[in-house]
Amino acid sequence: MADISRLVFSLSKLGIKALERLFKASVRVYGAENIPDGVSILAVNHFTRLETLILPYQIYKLTGRPVMSLAHHGLFTGPLGSYLDGVGAVSTKDPNRDKIIIRSLLMGEHPWLIFPEGSMVKDKKIVESGKFLIYSATGTRRPPHTGAAALALRTEFYRRRLCHLRQTDPALLQQQLEVFDLSSPDQVSERETFLVPVNVTYYPIRSQQNAIEKIASYVVRDLPERIVEELQTEGTMLLSGVDIDITFGKPLAISPLLKKRKIQQDILSQRPILPDGVLPSRPLMRRIAGNLTRKVMASIYLNTTVNYDHLIAYILKYYPGHRLNLFDLAERLYLATETVTKLKNIRFHSGLHHDQCVRLCRRYHQILADFLEVAEKGGVIRMEGNTIHKQKLRMKPLFNFHTIRRDNPYQVILNEVEFLHPLTRKLRVVAEQPQWLLRWRLRRKFLRIAKQEFADDYKAYYRQDESKPRKIGAPTFYRRFRPKAGVLLVHGYMAAPEEVRPLATYLHQHGYTVFTPRLRGHGTSPEDLALRTWEDWLQSVERGYLVLANSCEDVVLGGFSVGAGLALLAATNMLYKVRAVFAINCAMRLRRRSARLAPAVVLWNKLADKLVKDDGRRHFVPNEPENPHINYFRNPISGVKELMELTDELSKRLDRVSVPALLIQSSDDPVVHPEGIKRIYEELGSQDKELIMFNSDRHGILRGDVSERVFARVLEFLDKSVTS
Template identity: 45%
Template sequence: MYIEKVRAMDVSYNLLNLTGKAIDILAKFSKADIRVHDVDKIPKAPVVFVVNHFTRMETFFLPNVIHKITGKYIYSLAHHSFFVGGFGKFMEKVGAVSTKDPLRDVKFIGALLRGDMDCIIFPEGQMVKDKKLVERGKYMVYNSGIRRPPHTGAAFIALRAQFYREELKSCKERNACDELNNLMAHFGISEQELSHITNQETYIVPVNITYFPIRARANILNKIANKLVKALPERIEEELEVEGTMLVEGVDIDINFGNPIAISPYLKSYLAKQKIKSKKLYLDPQELQSDVVLRKIAIDIMYRYMRDIYAMTTLNHDHIFSYFLTKTKNRIKETDFKTKAYCAIEAIKKVNLATCHTSLQLKQGYLLTDDPHGRYNDFIDAAKSEGLISIKDGFIYKNKEKFSRLYEFHTIRKDNIVEVLKNEIEPLEQVIKKLDRVFWTPMFCIRRKLVKSFYKRDREIFEKDYKEFFKQGETKPKHIGMPFYKKRWFARTGIVLVHGYMAAPEEMRQLAEFLYKKGYTVYCARLRGHGTSPEDLATRSWEEWYESVNRSYIVVKYSVKKVFICGFSTGAGLTLLHAANKKDALQGAIAISAPYRLQNIAAGLAPVVDTWNKFLSFLKIKKIGRMDFIPNHPDNPDINYLRNPVSGIHQMELLMSLVEKRLADISIPVLIMQGAGDKTVDPKGAFEMFMKIASEKKEFTMVHSKSHGITRGEEGKVVALRVAANIKDYA
């Protein structure tokens, strides 16, 4: 009866292919990065994909994404308002089915029975712009001014498809030819397809799409639209600002496929089997949908796939920041906010959440070290631009009026994205428990835990490196290279000390003891590659040295109120770079004998020699023509290496080149100290460096000495007095 109509309305595969290519071209020009996960979970069988609905654009790209994975074309359900005129005909030809199409169910179920096309259904029924998914423990979505449960339509489509499949099988087994022919005609099934159909299974596959970051800004797309159309409707304006920004500025789109839900087990009950075997075909949709037993089954399936969809939300930084911001009553210290975000991320990693954004898998130490953190800064800038927060004197102040307001559903993504992001993760119960636990933990407990954790980690790293790179007759005793922490109870000021190139923490011990006796907490960092052997240093980069200082900084930061950083030689270069990055988080910086310009000719040749060595390594030449180390004659042979890795000199050059570019970014108090008779560092370079520092509070001190190492011996006493005086001035 229906076979001619169904076959006549088939989609245009040529048009689908052309549309798919057009979408691919647009994707290349946009800055959207589509990441697909767990495609192996998609069964090679008829599938109803049930997908959360947040943007307009997913209705265009998702069928193309799934087609590339499965090789099958897609029917997708779309609102009837789109099916007008030529555009409506185009929509039909590319697989869209109107919600008011009288043949809607026949098309979907026929495709699922035959297995020639899969289906996409958005069970929420419309875009859920506010991401408010849970209401009093139940799944509820906004629609026409009220909250309602998600639709069971997808569950019923899958149930009916499997029901008719079982019915076809039953008719065939019972040799009920009339009933069989009626079913086949109704769904456009040919005789050749029957055997294949009765051996298939219908599945529902939950799909979650998460976007990161979500920002609403004026962009080229909405500017063009405003020029073409005067007085754009507010809803369209909002969609262009949000989705246009995603395409123009970039967005990560994570598509997660969940475990498939087989439908046949839901039809194993006695009542369901009786219906399948009866002579009644139940071709009228209402006959099955009004059945109490099947309706309960459909609701159970709906809650199962909705739970699976939301459980696959790809957690990201913005979710965590948003949740903590909404939990904040009036204000929170910016440092505490970032610290709790760090602790939350570390706690969530232990949950083994399968769907975390890749950026959460990276090291999150920058949230603790007061260095620039792109994810955090971008979120804060967006929240400030929307008027949700303000920052003053190190505190984040929450605009309570903005958070207490009831927003218009269709503009909330633009007006308060923080609420939207908080809503999105409400179904992630394990995550919410972790976030709540961290948020309500007193800061003194968190500080104490971080100090203990990072001090332990720093020592463990040294122990591991010492064991791995120990060289008999060359590696110094362990106490020379071990980082040390001298805690003064009730001290309000602490100092991070950073040793020089090829040296070790012991180089700074005299200064550390002096400052400790003055009442300060002191931590002496160990730069990776130092205190072990030259072979270890040859493998390290200046970035690893920078991170070594960061670990020390975290220990001191969470021990005291005010932090200074003081470094010698290469440690002085690192000190200045930290001062440029951390800004007001540091109370002051002291650079002693910074290697702005090296006297040794080997320094100038290091980049060339290092590149040559790497080229030989590429050619797998291990010895001939290589010069990995050069002799070193240090002031402190009991501490320093006697061989200098060429690659290490190159790393020092790279570091100081960057430091020179960043001197103008230093705004905190700075003391530059330099030995007058330094044979390693050109003393003139120290003053040049001093002049380039932007800080208004800067001092220069020349120390009378005949050597480079002025942190020990008699010169060390002079240096210690000057350092202590500077700290006292600015503490």
């Protein structure tokens, strides 16, 4: 009989804990409430050898019960075989295999872990011609094994039978107990048997040479190619980082499946029934086991955790053209994410639940670059600059099953969610959408978000005699037919889009489409601004960029004061289509030293909020603006703190700006110290950059005596940047 060695199990537990700290794998568990308290067989998909280590440990953490499992007979040799015996594993070729498992389940001692696929399914191909078919050692496709379902049925069958005999025939009961090496009916658990589908999804799936594979190759010469691939794939997961999502599906009760008349007759039979004996209802139970296996397999793969790789793979597969650019793919990925995450009964990777507008502007570059490297390696695409060329003839190549995870992970990723038909149908619609319609939809969406956000904030934070008219704070879109380029023009701190209207109008008259976004917290009231962070302001800028990117082929980022800093910060994210950036009186270094006290003042206010009200709190300080019809008259201290954090963040990332840059500064700016713009110029990563000083003692040089010269210089820079 298989028993778990407490010593070996405890050492294994400590070992896995140590490995968790050493490796970069991140395990997330969902549906733990679906693990029944009673007797259960956990049916799990099998993609890597990691499942045999990670799952028993995770289940033990959740239930407090050690898990027993079946293991391939080839592993039961030498020290590894002794270890497997110690942790309660049973060989697939053990002659008493079924008897051992049924006995353990009857007693309710341990959950059992069984892989219905029988072996690792490296290509993730589980459906063919509408049927569950899995790669076999012979190179053909076969149905999944029905063992897990059959064992669950047989366990519940014998539990019901022993319960019946206990009440009707004590002598026959004793004979039946001896079959399973049980001495008393009290050893048999009264809890019902359940079959629990479990899905394990890995993201990302990557394969490359790594330290584990190199060490193994050094120790053992001429490793088989199959083993090398496993070390490269699974070693990369552990060392480079992988998200492992474990989802426990709804448990399937076995008892209702035994209510058929033939099965009930055998349960109530007054003759001895051996595990391998003749059973009139066995053909029926085999059919039920087959149906149950298909149901379990469907549940396992319906619980696949969908991630970015799946979405990108299907967009590329269904895209009707032969080539597309990176921005087009990024926007289709954005739209796909926004669309499919509304589907019910499909689990999505945590990254797909984040704000996709933010990710489109900050993370998609890396997400796409990482996946496209995989697709190019598999011969699916060819990259040429920012253009993706589909290699249609190689979209479904024949690869060696045992090395496909390394040689063509693209196909593996496609196969993994092939069973999720609602998902793939939605992705096909997104992929086949005409480019003009995609751009129109997204431009309209981001404009609507900007306008609605302002309307909601204005209504919520309006203050009589303090808030400006709506037209001052409303985001404005100055659109032209066939523009030279699109210009994003960002206003400054405590101001509103009206602040940059003169320059926006000038550029629009000279052939440019211009969008002036409203930074969150502006154009309403100081109370609104006090609640916002610099990340909120940056997100407003990014949405404005997306309006223009879906309207024009080229985009230039620009801004005034704090808006200039935000434009430069956005440019550090290497946004698609951005050709240049300009900054006017960028608020990198303020004249008033008291601004540096803002973090301390904010902390004081938070402490004071927990005490009695005190006149010593200073949430706001008076402001004397150059443009009283636009700016706030009160400055929230928390806003100044955010401004300081923004400039600190910008200073760390200036070297990432690579596009041509124009910096304009007033020589005697009373708000921003000119030394700040000189520092920006020195640290800017752009090869093509220019700093121009205007002789002026004003901060707001977009209005007044030097404004026309500033406008002309900006226009000259734009014309040069978008035509070069």
